[in-house]
Amino acid sequence: MWGVYLVGIIAVLAAVGVVAARQPVHSAISLILNILALALLYLMLSAEFLAAAQVIVYAGAIMVLFLFVVTLLTAGKEEQEAPEILSGQRWWAGGLSVAIGLVLVLILAQTPSSGLGPAGPVGTLNALGAALWGRGFPYLLAVAMMLLTAALGVLVLNRPERPSRSSEPGSER
């Protein structure tokens, strides 16, 4: 039980670090810490396969992609935030976000929660696969189509602007 408390506090602190960091690289590193803490929480909540998928997909693939883009776009630059166009937008936005959090906390306080009770179904690969290929099959199909569409979308977004220009990476500079 103390582990759940400790890992939760680490996750929230890392989340604050993501938002408060000045450099995007520091944000990315805090996000990796947040993701690893969440993977630990998944393990404690008997979601074994999800913990592994979180580490492999998020901390592995997605964060490597993030770090790659961050180093590509902000290498050797001092990042300063531009002056605001809308005055006071930050304060309004921060207040609204805190209000969202308060509403969620109110909902949480009214939700009845029994104890954990006996160990439920463990989210092993077998159990999750049976659920996905059984009742969750439409979701699986939808996600497959969505991933295909995303791959196509990335290709369309990064196609060369004019046919005369070569599409080799780095040739535009």
Next chain:
Amino acid sequence: MTATTWTVAVAVAIFAVGAIGVLTRRNPLIMFMAAEMMWNAAALAFVAFARQHHALSGQVMAFLIIATAAAEVGIGLALIVSVYHRRHRLNIDEISRLKG
């Protein structure tokens, strides 16, 4: 406080902090990472409730969230890189006028 309540409270906190990041930061990369955190918070709440109600469907939803986030990262980073190639500045206000 039970483990479910604590975990959902952690998810709520991460969601609210992510919302603050999306709404107040100007760097599109940091905004995007904060949005990723909001996805993660939703997935954490799903897993916590799946544990409490002894139902595996919550974990299925969390799995779908991870897959959706992967697709979103691909598209979003492609958008950020392509905007950066045109404007050469990392500022979200550059995208407010989406014209060439």
